[in-house]
Amino acid sequence: MxxxxxxxVVSDTNSGDADSNENPAVRRLDDWNAEELQALVDDNGSPLYVLDxxxxxxxxxxxxxxxxxxxxxxxxxxxxxxxxxxxxxxxxxxxxxxxxxxxxxxxxxxxxxxxxxxxxxxxxxxxxxxxxxxxxxxxxxxxxxxxxxxxxxxxxxxxxxxxxxxxxxxxxxxxxxxxxxxxxxxxxxxxxxxxxxxxxxxxxxxxxxxxxxxxxxxxxxxxxxxxxxxxxxxxxxxxxxxxxxxxxxxxxxxxxxxxxxxxxxxxxxxxxxxxxxxxxxxxxxxxxxxxxxxxxVADAGVLLTDVNTVKEARETTVVGVDAGMTTLARPAMYGSYHPIRNLTADDGAARETVPQTIAGPICESGDVFCTDRELPASERGDVLAIGNAGAYGYEMANQYNTRPRPASVVLEGDEVRLARRRETIDDVTRLETDRRRSDRDSNPETGR
Missing domain, CATH: 3.20.20.10 (Alanine racemase)
Structure with a gap:
């Protein structure tokens, strides 16, 4: 048909008659290829949004x-x-x-x-x-x-x-x-x-x-x-x-x-x-x-983030990552659950599963992606994937704490393209910098 x-615009909907295994109703986080996702971080840095x-x-x-x-x-x-x-x-x-x-x-x-x-x-x-x-x-x-x-x-x-x-x-x-x-x-x-x-x-x-x-x-x-x-x-x-x-x-x-x-x-x-x-x-x-x-778009996207800190606290193990509530706001705003996977731990080396609190770098107690979740023990340098990040992920990202927003890549077949470059601190402050420069240009005598 x-x-x-x-x-x-014409679309061939006969292509949807394929077996349901070829187009399942949901794509789980475990369905993503761990090595390919880690390679994206190697090439593009972290945090990184990925959209298929x-x-x-x-x-x-x-x-x-x-x-x-x-x-x-x-x-x-x-x-x-x-x-x-x-x-x-x-x-x-x-x-x-x-x-x-x-x-x-x-x-x-x-x-x-x-x-x-x-x-x-x-x-x-x-x-x-x-x-x-x-x-x-x-x-x-x-x-x-x-x-x-x-x-x-x-x-x-x-x-x-x-x-x-x-x-x-x-x-x-x-x-x-x-x-x-x-x-x-x-x-x-x-x-x-x-x-x-x-x-x-x-x-x-x-x-x-x-x-x-x-x-x-x-x-x-x-x-x-x-x-x-x-x-x-x-x-x-x-x-x-x-x-x-x-x-x-x-x-x-x-x-x-x-x-x-x-x-x-x-x-x-x-x-x-x-x-x-x-x-x-x-x-x-x-x-x-x-x-x-x-x-x-939800299950077409993941957020990749690096582990930078592992801390044994009184009641939990806190795993610090370079993504936070400025990168993905839904957990802090709605208490939303997102699946989390340690991609590095998928390399075949057995790791003990321990309860972990995955926390970001923002100076807010609400800046956590999960609390006491059972995951393979994290180590500094690991790459974590946060699933179902294709919807209301980057769209709700912000620059609180003067945090630049992440880059985005898109996947299409075997091709990987940078769709949105990573912001820099200069990007975050540019409007202020331009304002000050404009003031100096318009008031050369004051130099302000």
Missing amino acids: VNQSADG LDRVRENYRRLDQAFPDAEILYAVKANALGTLLETIHEAGAGLECASAGEVTRALAAGAPGSAVRYTAVNPPARDLDVVVDAWEDHPDLTITAGAEDTIDRLADRGYDGRLCLRVNPGIGAGHHEKVRTGAAAKFGVPAERAVDVLADAADRGFDVVGIHAHVGSGVQSEQLDAHREFVSRMGDLARDVADAVGDLEFVDVGGGFGVPYREDEDPLDLDAVAEATRDAIGDIDATLSIEPGRYV
């Missing part, structure tokens, strides 16, 4: 098979690396963007306006300015507004293009309370007001094309009932909007498809999610849209 997206583009394509293909009649947009916020955006768009996906910067990245990756959707959440003025300017050159771009006030602000800027409304369905799900968006007041117009808001927008000349909602991030199979109820509410709303305003082009039920971070967790039953989605949404005269992010 051949699937053609709205912008003409072939695995990205496999994950997209699985989604395309499960949702053959749906429009798939990749949620750029999961990982916005330009090389990745080019890869996923060429595979057939559109790009869902949460900021003006992501819209700029999507267009730079070669996506036409018809494949780009901007979902505005309390957008700063400069974001709206940038996106409306982009719309002038890409009139098929779609803006999703999550507040009536945002619609007014778009009108003030002369925008009367393709408008989607984000609604709040009053139900949320996900791996952590901080990412359950479906019922959070921050997100979307209350569903009971959506028809009136869209009718008013249509009267004002906007091209009303869709409705959107997102239940949350990291939804697992056991939360399928919440997902089904959420989608059912979206189907009911779509029919109400069609009766009052006219047929919609699409109904977007977001993404949030979870992946198993723990070694003993089963992968998401994607076919069951797809079937439940189709059943719950019911009969609508519109295209179903989904926006997976984590599912596409």
Whole structure:
């Protein structure tokens, strides 16, 4: 079967008929080749993000098979690396963007306006300015507004293009309370007001094309009932909007498809999610849209880090590494579990397994990747791999403690490419340095 997206990108989904062993539902950390990963650190230094583009394509293909009649947009916020955006768009996906910067990245990756959707959440003025300017050159771009006030602000800027409304369905799900968006007041117009808001927008000349909602991030199979109820509410709303305003082009039920971070967790039953989605949404005269992010990239990425310190503390062995909460924020921010593997200990030499606390170099007690986890005894100079780092890894990296952000490499077949160079301290301080230099240039007499 051949699937053609709205912008003409064609993908051969027959390739997904291969045995499931060739495209398993999850790639575990132990499935990565230890010697090849260590060689990447030898060549590129540490910490280092690694992203396998072939695995990205496999994950997209699985989604395309499960949702053959749906429009798939990749949620750029999961990982916005330009090389990745080019890869996923060429595979057939559109790009869902949460900021003006992501819209700029999507267009730079070669996506036409018809494949780009901007979902505005309390957008700063400069974001709206940038996106409306982009719309002038890409009139098929779609803006999703999550507040009536945002619609007014778009009108003030002369925008009367393709408008989607984000609604709040009053139900949320996900791996952590901080990412359950479906019922959070921050997100979307209350569903009971959506028809009136869209009718008013249509009267004002906007091209009303869709409705959107997102239940949350990291939804697992056991939360399928919440997902089904959420989608059912979206189907009911779509029919109400069609009766009052006219047929919609699409109904977007977001993404949030979870992946198993723990070694003993089963992968998401994607076919069951797809079937439940189709059943719950019911009969609508519109295209179903989904926006997976984590599912596409999480298990396609690992973070590599060097052991620099091994310390016997009172109650545990502390293993210090050169990555920290500035490199991968999820454990500190959400208490998230990531699998960890000592690649050097895989060389065949038997090592005793001992409980270890893997800690970074940041001056915060929360800067730990795990506490008392049973791992082969670490030694200074070992290379550790942290799994499922392809989603919300580099995207949440920061420069706290004046720490430069890491480099990123991508794998494609037998090829390894540096996709993002490592930052330097000069990079971190450059804006300040330029400011001081500008002051000196403008005030030569003071020399300050």
